[in-house]
Amino acid sequence: MDTPPQRISAAESEVMKVLWADSPKAAEDILAILAKDQGWAEGTVKTLLNRLLKKNAIAADKDGRRFLYRPLIGREDYVDSESQGLLDRLFDGRLAPLVSHFSKREKLNPEDVAELRRLLEKIDDDQ
């Protein structure tokens, strides 16, 4: 009876980020990282872990007296839905208008452009 994928909030995604970087991890470790990076108190992190558990976004495997947490949903899937959502909302679902937007806004430095070019070449080669 796994609940269908629910939405992961911004704060929750910070927890996911930690787990995606390296898992499984004990609550203590997660807490340590988030206390440093986000300045969150222990209770905050505990709550977020529980909400993620309820959403079936992570799993907790008993390891002796504590639990080890690991992500159930992949980072790729999360990133995918988030970015697709933005593209749909703002750019009619198309990537090019987004790039165009950034270039108009001069948010593209030469390095970015070079990397994009490399990417396009690679895509060409692949097909």
Add this chain to the structure above:
Amino acid sequence: MDTPPQRISAAESEVMKVLWADSPKAAEDILAILAKDQGWAEGTVKTLLNRLLKKNAIAADKDGRRFLYRPLIGREDYVDSESQGLLDRLFDGRLAPLVSHFSKREKLNPEDVAELRRLLEKIDDDQ
């Protein structure tokens, strides 16, 4: 004393979208569009308009007995902050990783690729 730019919520952005498409507009017109597109009731739209007013995202100019609404913040600025936020959160603020993500996910059709290539050429020409 214009309050610093506040965050525009998803529902509110639907109202903005209507105004960005064509403004100024009377509440009645906005309502008609959103009732059709989003299925919103009158009260809902009124509330959103007021919240946007409080956020200084739109202005209301008296036109006889009614008001005509117009956006105060530009669509470009909104799009900019939204997309920058996503890039920061998910792609370390860089555009290339996002494009890479989409290509890996096979979300790029040849048409997209062609358009991206055109864009890059144009950017090259411009500098």
Add this chain to the structure above:
DNA sequence: CGCGATCGTTTACGTGCGTAATCGTTGAAG
């Protein structure tokens, strides 16, 4: 064997949001 530290669970609370009903004002029609 009891006690305290350590985890996880439960409860809490203010805020913003989505959605809407109700209130109050005011111009227009009779």
Add this chain to the structure above:
DNA sequence: CTTCAACGATTACGCACGTAAACGATCGCG
């Protein structure tokens, strides 16, 4: 003038979220 309809303003309400404190179980140490 009086009353009605139209419009904006105010109030409402449940839910998710960010943030956290309080509670409860449990394991290891003395």
